[in-house]
Amino acid sequence: MTKAEAYQHEYFAELYRENNGDPWRYEQRWYEQRKRDITLAVLP
Structure with missing residues (x-):
């Protein structure tokens, strides 16, 4: 692992x-809650 990592x-x-x-x-x-809700609503 490098120093930067x-x-x-x-x-x-x-x-x-x-x-x-x-x-x-x-x-x-x-x-963020709204984005999650919309994403879940459009999933099949």
């Missing part, structure tokens, strides 16, 4: 730890 892993691991596994608040934002 190690840094990326550590950065994202910490980002997820600090934000309870959802650093971009994907589960909390209304528009």
Whole structure:
């Protein structure tokens, strides 16, 4: 593993730890829920 790869892993691991596994608040934002609902509605 290169230094850059190690840094990326550590950065994202910490980002997820600090934000309870959802650093971009994907589960909390209304528009993300809407996109999921629309996507699921059009699936066969």
